[in-house]
Amino acid sequence: MSPSEAVTVGPRLRTKRYPLALFRSELHLVFGRARSWALLGVLAAVPILIGSAIRFAGGGGDAEGFLGQVAGNGFFLIVASLALSLPFFLPTAVTVMSGESLAGEASLGTFRNLLTAPAGRSRLLAAKMVSLALFCLAATMTIWISGLIVGFVLFPVGDVLLLSGTTVSLGDGLLRALGIAVLIAASLLGLAGIGLFVSSLTSTPLAAMAATFGTFVVLGILSAIPQIDVIHPWLLMYGWLSFADLMRDPPYWDAIGRNLLLQAGYLAVFYAAAWARITSRDING
Amino acid sequence: MSTLSEPPVVTHGLTKRFRGGQVAVNAIDLEVPAGSVFGFLGPNGSGKTTTIRMLLGLIAPTAGSVELLGESMPKAQLRVLPRVGALVEGPAFYPFWSGQANLLRFDAADRTADPRTRKARAGEALERVGLSNAARKKVRAYSLGMRQRLAIAVALMQRRELLVLDEPTNGLDPQGTREVRHLLRELAADGTTIFTSTHLLAEVEQVCTHAAVMSLGRLVRQSTVADLRAELRPRLVVRTPDLGQAAETLKSLGVTDLKTTAETVEGDAGELPIEKFAAALVAADVRIHGFGLERPSLEEAFVALTGEGFDVAQ
8 A cells, every 4th residue: 555545543433334235245144155066966856856756666565644635746746756855865955054154164273264254142143043944945945946847857746635525726735835845844944943053052063964964863752752752742753744734725824833932942942052052152162 | 532642541559360270461551642652562471462352342351441532442442443453463364265365254353345436446455555456365375475355454444543563574575574564654653552562672663662571471661762772771782802802991981781702892981982992992902893883773682682583571
């Protein structure tokens, strides 16, 4: 800088605030990375895998439920793919992203740059959570879109026969499938909250991912032990299958509502724990 | 108006005790004058980086207080830190992003930073540190020196009143080091207060107006560089093959703290009239190869203060 450009140092009148810039930047970080696209790519491959298997292996099997209807109506590929991704692929993707969220910044050392910027610890945590929630939605929407395309290419499509026995138009069905995608994304929020909290504890993303996935597996095992069914309604995945109730006419909202409440509870508890941790943590990395 | 007379960095009894019980920083009282280039010196492990982390609110002090630009830290950090440029413990970036993208990200984290001027400011900052040509390269491909420059560019994204830089010339080649020092002088000339930690005494001698010396978590000295240097009393050095004779003569003339090396006899001549010494030595048949006053370097002062060289403090 030449001396002529020199300005006396004083308080600059930067009175305007742009609090959302960090959130945009966070989305850029999540969706501007090859790894995220790889994860979404894997999810997009689920309908392709299921669709090709059913289309080219012949319809000899006696699959039940949504899967059994795919050959007759490509629409069901969307719902079947979402349902089949829920126990493993989607939680894995959410585990990777949430485990990475804070621990990734800590391991790169970028945490200190963000805090001295200053991002503000609470705001940074909020930005991380919002971007995680949007990733969950992007994940289920990816399956929805891929299922739609593959289903329409490989199979005949038509009116949709609901679980309650009534038939609705394809457009109505697609809207319901969209609703299912949103519900499943919301079902992943509890796990995302756990991942965010675990990620706030460590500077090693891989450890955070492993611990989050371990927690998920333990909750899954507990869900499978009938002797302790008294605690089952409080376990993370108890209401995960409630999305199917959207495929009734009229939809059953009870289980759906209870699941959303449970996810909100998990999210609130673990988000609060992450907040307590992150606002008091010494950033030595 | 935050006036220029108010010291931008003040600490009182600042202490950090780590969970293991180790006291990394022990009750230090820093006062960095406005407009100064303040060298924060100390061997590795003396508590410099821990102090800097406390100044910036990254870690909480066990005891004591920090005031940055007149406001209490870390309480006022969201108000204060936009006016402070910082580089803490080496450069840290997203390796999968370009240098420019990294700058934009950290600038976006500051809610007072105008998004409309963000790209232009990033361009300027990159130019000032000589990285314009590498702006779009991924940081993964940067050398350590380039990362160090990029870290300085982060601090230069806005006009700052205070720069807190932890070893800013670390990893730079001699040319890069010169450039960064030149940049610091320019910034200081604009009125920016610069607080820079270093273990390079040459750096302090070349750019700093003030210095503080840390040793084992304690602040052992804090003054202007000129004062620090003035305190180093020049020593009388006589180069001669007749060591014993020379030492005896000097002693008889009142020189104290005599030391004999392989080729020289040195001592503290105090206020004695040394112009008469040469004649006295010659009269005593001492062959003189060299004779004069030598001012110790800042490095020797540093060793005297910390009781050690650059070894890691335990």
